[in-house]
Amino acid sequence: MAVLAVALTGNPNTGKSTIFNELTGARQKIGNWPGVTVDKKVGYTNYRERAISVVDLPGTYSVDARSPEEKIVLDYLSQEKPDIVVDVVDASNMERNLFLTIQLLEKRIALILDLNMMDEAQKQGYKINVKKLGEMLGMPVVETVGRSKQSTKKLLDVFTATVMSDYKNSELIELHISKVNDILEKTIDKEEAEEKIIALRYELIDQIISSTVVRPTATTSVSEKIDRVLANSFIALPLLLVLVYAVFQITFTWIGQPLADGIDDFIGDVLTPWASDGLAALGVADWLQSLVVDGIIAGVGSVLTFVPLIFTLFFCLSFLDGTGYMARVAFIMDPIMRRAGLSGKGVMPLIMGFGCGVPAIMGAKALDSEKDRMISILVTPFLTCGAKLPIMALFAALFFPDNAADVVFCMYIVGVVMAICMAKLLNVTTFKDEKATFLLELPPYRLPAMKNVLLETWDKGKGYLIKAGTIIFAMSVLIWVLSNYNFAGPTDDMGESILASLGSAVSVLFTFHGFANWENGAAIITGILAKESVVSTIGVLYGVTDISTAKDAEAATENAVKLAGSMGGFTALSALSFMVFSQLYTPCITALGTIKKETGKWKWVAFAAIYTFVAAWIVSLLVYQIGSLLGY
Amino acid sequence: MTSGDVATYVIAAVILVVFGIGARKIYRNFFRGESECCGSDNCSSCSSCSSGHTKKS
Numbered sequence: 104m105a106v107l108a109v110a111l112t113g114n115p116n117t118g119k120s121t122i123f124n125e126l127t128g129a130r131q132k133i134g135n136w137p138g139v140t141v142d143k144k145v146g147y148t149n150y151r152e153r154a155i156s157v158v159d160l161p162g163t164y165s166v167d168a169r170s171p172e173e174k175i176v177l178d179y180l181s182q183e184k185p186d187i188v189v190d191v192v193d194a195s196n197m198e199r200n201l202f203l204t205i206q207l208l209e210k211r212i213a214l215i216l217d218l219n220m221m222d223e224a225q226k227q228g229y230k231i232n233v234k235k236l237g238e239m240l241g242m243p244v245v246e247t248v249g250r251s252k253q254s255t256k257k258l259l260d261v262f263t264a265t266v267m268s269d270y271k272n273s274e275l276i277e278l279h280i281s282k283v284n285d286i287l288e289k290t291i292d293k294e295e296a297e298e299k300i301i302a303l304r305y306e307l308i309d310q311i312i313s314s315t316v317v318r319p320t321a322t323t324s325v326s327e328k329i330d331r332v333l334a335n336s337f338i339a340l341p342l343l344l345v346l347v348y349a350v351f352q353i354t355f356t357w358i359g360q361p362l363a364d365g366i367d368d369f370i371g372d373v374l375t376p377w378a379s380d381g382l383a384a385l386g387v388a389d390w391l392q393s394l395v396v397d398g399i400i401a402g403v404g405s406v407l408t409f410v411p412l413i414f415t416l417f418f419c420l421s422f423l424d425g426t427g428y429m430a431r432v433a434f435i436m437d438p439i440m441r442r443a444g445l446s447g448k449g450v451m452p453l454i455m456g457f458g459c460g461v462p463a464i465m466g467a468k469a470l471d472s473e474k475d476r477m478i479s480i481l482v483t484p485f486l487t488c489g490a491k492l493p494i495m496a497l498f499a500a501l502f503f504p505d506n507a508a509d510v511v512f513c514m515y516i517v518g519v520v521m522a523i524c525m526a527k528l529l530n531v532t533t534f535k536d537e538k539a540t541f542l543l544e545l546p547p548y549r550l551p552a553m554k555n556v557l558l559e560t561w562d563k564g565k566g567y568l569i570k571a572g573t574i575i576f577a578m579s580v581l582i583w584v585l586s587n588y589n590f591a592g593p594t595d596d597m598g599e600s601i602l603a604s605l606g607s608a609v610s611v612l613f614t615f616h617g618f619a620n621w622e623n624g625a626a627i628i629t630g631i632l633a634k635e636s637v638v639s640t641i642g643v644l645y646g647v648t649d650i651s652t653a654k655d656a657e658a659a660t661e662n663a664v665k666l667a668g669s670m671g672g673f674t675a676l677s678a679l680s681f682m683v684f685s686q687l688y689t690p691c692i693t694a695l696g697t698i699k700k701e702t703g704k705w706k707w708v709a710f711a712a713i714y715t716f717v718a719a720w721i722v723s724l725l726v727y728q729i730g731s732l733l734g735y
Numbered sequence: 736m737t738s739g740d741v742a743t744y745v746i747a748a749v750i751l752v753v754f755g756i757g758a759r760k761i762y763r764n765f766f767r768g769e770s771e772c773c774g775s776d777n778c779s780s781c782s783s784c785s786s787g788h789t790k791k792s
Contacts, residue, residue, distance in 0.1 A: 382746075386739020391746060399750070574764075577757025580750060632761055693764035700767070 106154045108183070109262055112176055112207070113191035114200050115162030118219045118249040120144075122191060123159040125255045150259040158185065164199070166206050171468070180212050187262050191217045194224035194231060194246070197316060201308045204240070208276050209283055213267040216244045217258065228319025236315040241273030279307050326547040330431065339435040346428075348512055350419040354412055355496065355508035362411030363496075370404040390593070394583050398643055402579025405642030406571050406635045409493035414564045416492065417458060421559040425551025429454055434545065443523045444530025449479050453522065456486035457515075458563045460694040464701055474534040477707070480698055481529060482522040484690035484715050487515045489567055490634035494685045497638055502678040510679075514686050517722075521687055525718065570633060578629055578636045582643045586625075597644065612720065616684065617677025617727045627688070634691050676735045680727035687719035 113119045127146025144159040160179060161172035180188060190207065192200040207214055218224075218231065237244040245261050247254035272280070283300050290296035333342060353359070378400055382392045423429055433450040440449050452466030460483050467479035487495065495514045499507040585602035587593060594600055598621070606621030609628055613619040622644045629636035673681070689712045690698075699708045 382742075385742040386737060387746060388739070388743045391743050394750070395746070570760075573753070573757040573760045575757075577754045577761065580754050580757075692761060696765040696767065 104153060106156050107187065107262060108156050108158070108185040109187040109189065110158045110160055110180065110183075110185040111189050111191055112160045112180070112203070113162060113189075113217075114164055114193065114203060117162070117191045117193045117200065119162060119191040120159055121249040122217070122219065122247065122255075122258070123157060125250060125252075126155075126157050126258065148259075151263050153263050155259070155262060163203065165203055166210070170470075177210075180207070181210065187265065187267060188212055188214050189217050189258070190214045191219050194218040194221050195227050195229055197231075197312055198308055201311065202304060205276075205279070205304045205307060208240070208272060209280055211272070213270055214240075214242050215261060215265065215267075216240060216242055218244060218246045219249055221246045222248045230317040232315045236311070239273055239275050239311050239314065241276055242270055275307070275310075279303065326427070326545070329548050330545070333428065334431045334434055339431070343432060343435055346423070347515070350416065350423075351508045351512045351515075353419055354416045355499075355511060359412035359415035360500075360507075362415070363408050366411065367408045370400065370408065374404070375400055390587075393587070394580065398583030399576060399579050401642045402582060402639035403571055403575050405497075405638050406493060406575050409496055409635075409638070410564075410567065410571075412492060412496055413489050413567050414560060417489065417563040418556065418560040420457060421556045421563065422551060424559070425549075425556050427545070427548045430545050439523060440526075443526040445475055445478055445526050449475055449526075452479055453483060453486060456483045456488060458489055459566065460484055460486065460488045460690060461697045464694060464697045468701065474530070477534055477702070478526050478529050480701060481707070481711055481714075482526045484694060484711060485522040485525065485687055485718075486518045487686060488634070489563070490570075490691065491686060493635055493638040494630075495682055497641070498673075498678045498682050502673065502675045510682075514682055517683060518686055521718065521722065567635075570635065574633045575635055575639050578632060579639050579643060582625070582629060582636075582640050586644060602644075613684075615728065616680050616720075616723055617731075618673060618681045623681065627684075630685060630691070631689050632692050634685070637685055676727060676730040679730070680723045683726050684719045684723035687715060687722060689713075689716045689719075 111119050111123055123144060123146060127148050146157045146159070148155050148157065158179070160176045163170070163173045163176050166173050166177045179185075188207070190204050192204065204214065204216065216236070218233065218236075224231070231246075233244050233246060243261060243265055245257055247257060282303055286296050286299045286303070290299060333339060375396060379392065379396050382395060387395075420429075432454060436450040449467075449470060452463045452470070454463075455466050456463030463483045463486070464480050467476045467483070470476045470479055492511075495511045496507070499510040499514075503510045582602065585605070586597045586600045589600050589604075597603060602625045603621045605628060606624030606626075608624070610619045610621055610624030613623070622641070625644065626637045626640040629640045689695075695708050695712060698711050699705060702708075
């Protein structure tokens with residue numbers, strides 16, 4: 104018997120992927136739809152001696168073919184003609200979900216309607232006459248609860264028992280289709296025709312809902328009451344800033360910093376002497392002792408010190424995300440984004456950029472217009488990702504010990520402001536297009552499950568650990584080699600090394616920035632490979648890892664003096680200028696690779712690398728020069 | 736060959752292997768757009784779904 108081809112379609116957030124995972128288990132393949140970077144998920148299962156293939160189509164609100172996802176869904180359904188098409192619908196949100204259903208029926212695509220999340224709908228008080236719904240739409244209707252074996256079996260029973268050709272559109276749907284065709288024939292203006300058809304669809308949806316769904320008594324939900332405060336147009340933005348500030352206080356003052364001090368003490372007082380004494384006792388060659396202690400431990404150790412800060416910050420962001428508040432951030436930022444020429448939906452991928460720029464760049468594919476996608480990709484590098492946090496934390500702790508959390512908070516704001524300004528600039532210069540509409544689903548507020556928050560924190564943070572053990576390790580070895588050797592062989596004077604030559608060449612660019620020495624030039628070069636490398640380079644070249652302040656002011660001062668002591672060394676102002684530059688300049692090599700993957704063109708990689716460098720150069724120059732004029 | 740020499744070679748070999756892993760990661764990150772944060776199937780922040788909120792299906 105031929106393989107039964109099943110396609111899952113539906114709005115985002117309807118549990119489609121959960122159903123796909125339950126149906127196919129581990130037997131999945133993930134690739135790309137041709138020509139676009141949208142995931143293609145295909146899975147397989149067997150049921151009652153029937154082989155079944157399941158395609159999880161991208162979630163879409165409609166099939167108007169404006170975005171790559173909509174085009175994929177429409178093309179797949181009309182060209183591949185799968186045996187079964189399942190429209191997965193959120194049973195508690197049918198008004199929005201049925202829009203896609205009606206569109207698919209207009210295109211005469213036979214469907215099975217899957218009313219998913221029935222448990223949630225029943226909890227909210229919805230009562231649905233499933234039989235009448237099926238009669239009005241002219242299709243089989245199945246009730247499911249996402250992650251439930253019973254639901255999976257129910258679906259598989261329907262797949263193997265249903266012959267779609269037995270089903271025809273109901274009279275109600277045929278009448279609707281003839282009205283739509285009438286409008287298309289008689290209305291000349293395309294936009295006017297589209298508006299009339301949309302109105303017609305919602306009339307039909309209202310008719311179906313009023314006949315088949317008994318809604319719960321309308322009361323203001325807890326979420327709506329909370330949104331009256333948190334999403335209020337006057338106080339939402341100040342509240343957001345207060346909340347973010349609180350996150351920074353938790354990270355840099357209350358929890359993350361004390362833990363970071365502990366790790367720093369362990370590396371400095373335990374690990375380093377142990378390694379040094381141990382290697383000497385083994386009789387290991389002097390150069391290898393230096394590589395391990397002054398290179399690897401200094402380099403990797405300086406990055407690992409910030410692990411508690413990273414995980415604390417990610418925990419706070421994951422917790423906020425789990426409560427549903429992050430969706431409100433997109434809503435709050437929408438007016439500001441529109442002034443910058445982006446739709447509010449553009450905030451969603453940018454929010455991911457505070458963890459890591461890579462998913463933020465990949466997340467841009469969800470934006471509807473090419474212009475929005477490109478602008479989102481190109482401004483993401485300005486945000487303070489987790490990898491830049493150690494740079495901010497190190498310099499803030501050393502040069503602004505009484506206000507470290509405030510300074511880092513300001514750096515985050517600098518990144519956001521720069522992203523918005525550059526979005527505006529790109530909108531009026533490089534990319535000119537009409538604005539897209541913004542449809543956002545606000546999930547209800549909820550207390551997130553701590554297990555999920557911890558898992559997500561680990562998910563986001565473990566990449567940092569993996570990077571420390573691989574890329575930063577390799578960078579530390581490379582920096583040690585380049586700083587201890589020149590073309591004639593080993594050298595005792597780092598200032599004569601290969602790295603010094605490279606760093607000096609770059610540092611010329613920063614003559615008027617206050618940090619024009621080869622060590623800083625070298626840190627800037629290595630920061631392009633991985634942002635954390637700036638810290639590991641400083642750790643190797645200056646021997647600075649201790650960022651404790653309140654605990655040991657003397658040691659902190661000693662380290663600040665070390666940094667300040669080099670030729671062209673740091674002052675508080677030049678440290679601030681360096682922080683701003685590090686915040687804004689060329690994204691890391693992974694982000695550049697992702698830009699190439701998402702845009703498909705090397706020219707955008709080169710553009711992103713150069714324009715961010717130039718922007719960072721200008722802004723950090725202004726910070727230093729204006730600060731100098733003001734007497735700092 | 737002294738024990739110090741043996742220790743030197745062993746430790747140097749380990750460092751070289753880890754260095755190679757790191758260098759390969761840098762290459763793959765750039766030329767294939769791979770990222771550490773996308774290492775697991777549970778990495779919701781790296782899925783191709785539309786936003787940080789549609790990941791919760």
